[in-house]
Each structure stands twice: as structure tokens, then as C-alpha cells.
Amino acid sequence: MGNQHLLFVFRSSPYGSSRAREGLDALLAAAVFDQRVSALFMGDGVFQLCSEQCPIDRRNQHKMLLSLELYDVDQLYFSSSALASRDIAPTDIRLPGTALSDAEITNLLTTADQVLTF
């Protein structure tokens, strides 16, 4: 399998299910195998971006996301409309990434070779 652009779409909040964690594991695995990897956070997935998480007996999802820079993850994208409807200010996000409008997300999706949703 050649060098593909894999777009991971995170639509789940961090601790209500194991999806966020499993998605991140899959993303890291893909990055280790030299695939072009980017991540889009939309819907409740933007709750993973809250920087003050203190989970009990769970890995801190936000801290895990902060480690992505070490793995050559191409780009992180955030849905502006999801952030706005949940009262999260883009300036509160500590991760390097780009906030996108719905129309920009439409374009982003079509650039992917594979879209994986978690």
C-alpha cells in the first residue's frame, strides 16, 4: 500500500466511549507506517481538544493529542461550527491546527484517499 493520505475524523467525546482512544491508537499506528495522516475534529469530537482534562483512571486524551507532533502527523483540523455551538473558543485550543468552515471541510474530505471515522 503506497503512501496514502489518511484522514481520521473524530466525532466522539473523549471518555464516554473508547472510540476517541481507539481512533488515536489507529492514527499513531498509521503514522508509524509512514502514511500521510491528518485528523479532523468535528461534532462532539471537539471536546477532545479541551485542555483542562483530568480523567480518573484513563489516559488524558488531550495530552495524547499533544504528542502527535512527534509522529509527523500532517495536519490537525477543527470544525469551527462544532466549536462555536459548544462555546469553545479557538484561542483556547493548545494544539497546532486549523479551524475550518463546513465548506472547507467538504473540500478536505475529498482530498483524502481514505476517511476513517471514530
Place this chain on the structure above:
Amino acid sequence: MTMLHIITTSPFQSSALTDCLSVAGAGDALLLLGEGVYAIAQQDVRLINRNVFVLYEHTDARGLPKRSWVEYIDYNRMVELTEQHHPIQTWF
């Protein structure tokens, strides 16, 4: 090539359909499967002018009414859809 969006959860229980429609391109195909077929339970104005495909076995199983704006398909046509669109995204 246009995208194929596969929706597998009921819009009355999950944000999958709403999230999908907020970013789907106008010409993209929507395929409703499993609980996702409940999206045609009502005349949803967001769907009427889109390319909506539904696995007929799944709507028949649930006794949902027939809609003129839906293309009812079988498994063979579903496989064709996966060949004719790129990329494919599943929303659940």
C-alpha cells in the same frame, strides 16, 4: 469523483446524519443502512434534493413508507456505489 457517505444510525438518536449533511458536497451520494434508514421515516427537506440510496431490505424489514426521492437498491448496486465514489466515509 463524488463522495459516498454511509449513514448507519437513526437521526432521532445520533448526530451522524446532521453532521454528515453539514459537510457533504451537493452532488455526493448518501447511502442509508441499518438503523440509518429511519432518516426516510419523515419527509426530510434536507434529503429530498440529494442523491439518497437505501438498501431496500433494510427499509422493508422496518416497514417504512416508500419515498419518491429515494433510490431503493440491492447489495449488488451497493457494491457498485462503492466503486463509483471516492472517498467513502461512514457516519455512525
